Amino acid sequence: MMRLNQIKPADGAKRPRLRVGRGASAGQGKTCGRGVKGQRARKGGYHKVGFEGGQMPLQRRLPKVGFRSAIKSSRAELTLDDLMRLGDAEVTLAALVKTNLVPAGTEKVKIILSGKVSKAYTVQDAAVTATKGAKSAIEAAGGRLG
Numbered sequence: 001m002m003r004l005n006q007i008k009p010a011d012g013a014k015r016p017r018l019r020v021g022r023g024a025s026a027g028q029g030k031t032c033g034r035g036v037k038g039q040r041a042r043k044g045g046y047h048k049v050g051f052e053g054g055q056m057p058l059q060r061r062l063p064k065v066g067f068r069s070a071i072k073s074s075r076a077e078l079t080l081d082d083l084m085r086l087g088d089a090e091v092t093l094a095a096l097v098k099t100n101l102v103p104a105g106t107e108k109v110k111i112i113l114s115g116k117v118s119k120a121y122t123v124q125d126a127a128v129t130a131t132k133g134a135k136s137a138i139e140a141a142g143g144r145l146g
Helices: 080-084 093-098 132-140
Strands: 075-079 108-112 128-130
Touching (some): 075 080, 080 108, 108 132, 128 132
Parallel strands (some): 075 108, 108 128
């Protein structure tokens, strides 16, 4: 039966730590494997990640890719299925934020045609708009957009 105190790594799996600076006969004497002079030979003398000795580093040489919209965080989309989770029949930005259907920093909301709406909703808030399909679906259910 094997016990926890008897477990050990396989033979040759663990090598002893290399002790540098212990004389020429030890194989890593004098410069301790650091070569001769220069930044990398010095104590604490190394550089930050991506540093290329003053040359323009790769991450700055390559072009930026894509576009990140600054107004994306203030816009939100709302599906008709999400709209059905709204309790009251009047759709306003404040009501949508209060029920956590849109994030708190939202300034404009667009209702998109995805799902079905069976309740008559009134959308009067200027910050809440709808796509053509969503508008026709809301009006078909007896609601209206102002």
